[in-house]
Amino acid sequence: xxxxxxxxxxxxxxxxxxxxxxAVMAIAGTLILQLFAANLRSISVSxxxxxxxxxxxARLRELLADVRPAERTWTETTDDGYRxxxxxxxxxxxxxxxxxxxxxxxSLTIRWTAGGRERSLELKSMKLVDRMLQEDRV
Numbered sequence: 001x002x003x004x005x006x007x008x009x010x011x012x013x014x015x016x017x018x019x020x021x022x023a024v025m026a027i028a029g030t031l032i033l034q035l036f037a038a039n040l041r042s043i044s045v046s047x048x049x050x051x052x053x054x055x056x057x058a059r060l061r062e063l064l065a066d067v068r069p070a071e072r073t074w075t076e077t078t079d080d081g082y083r084x085x086x087x088x089x090x091x092x093x094x095x096x097x098x099x100x101x102x103x104x105x106x107s108l109t110i111r112w113t114a115g116g117r118e119r120s121l122e123l124k125s126m127k128l129v130d131r132m133l134q135e136d137r138v
Contacts, residue, residue, distance in 0.1 A: 048114045049121065055082055056110040056123050063088070063106050064127050071104075085109045091126070101128045 013021075055078070063069065063086065073087040091105040104127045111120045 045114070048112065048119065052082060052110050052112055052119070052121050053123075056084065056108055056121060059084060059086075059110075060106065060108050060123050060125060063108070064125060067130075069104055069106070069127065069129060081112055083111045085111070100131050102131050103127075104129050 059076075069088050071089050073085075073089075076084045076086065078084070085108070087105075087107040089105055089107075090102055092103045096103050105124065106127060107122065107124045109120055109122045111118060113119070
């Protein structure tokens with residue numbers, strides 16, 4: 001009879017062991033949920049940057065396709081809230097002085113608001129322009 005009583009006491013977990021196990025599981029669960037929430041925020045920011053980058057890249061390609069770009073600076077605003085600051089300027093003029101081409105630097109900064117903060121991304125590129133075509137424009 002004594003054997004059955006001792007075995008009955010040792011067969012289960014104590015209340016303290018159960019509480020400690022629950023506390024450890026609760027802490028682990030909380031940490032996993034915090035990591036999940038942080039990843040969702042990162043995905044949201046990444047999606048915003050990807051969309052802005054695609055829009056800026058498309059506009060930059062349009063600018064680079066222009067056969068006769070002029071030196072100027074301007075700002076464009078899109079219907080979906082993006083603002084683009086564009087600058088086209090001749091660069092390395094002393095190095096291309098005797099050449100039949102001119103080097104133009106195209107700089108495009110796209111700005112947008114996400115999560116109450118203004119974000120921006122800058123793209124830069126260079127373009128060789130035929131000097132004769134450039135002079136015909138003037």
